[in-house]
Amino acid sequence: MAQKIDVEQVRSVARLARLELSESEIEQFAGQLSAVLEYFEKLNELDTSQVEPLAHCLPIHNVFRDDTPQASLSTEEALGNAPQRSADYFKVPKILDDASGA
16 A cells, blocks of 8 residues: 655644644554545546536525625624623723734
């Protein structure tokens, strides 16, 4: 069984995702990801020429309501259960400091 995903590819993706993986995890993921690709190759062997393309496997229809304008909440209704408020706004704790660069 030739691996489709090698350990270098797993290392590269882990680095991009900023994941710290041990060598055993890297080897494990390489094997698991290769097995997934092999399964997809098996699916490609199926003859689907007589199968009609579907968007969904069940006979459903659009269940969305019509997009019609409605009255929205007033400021008082929206802020009625706010734990803290400042004038007409929600007051939330500061999560970034001045040095964060955000």
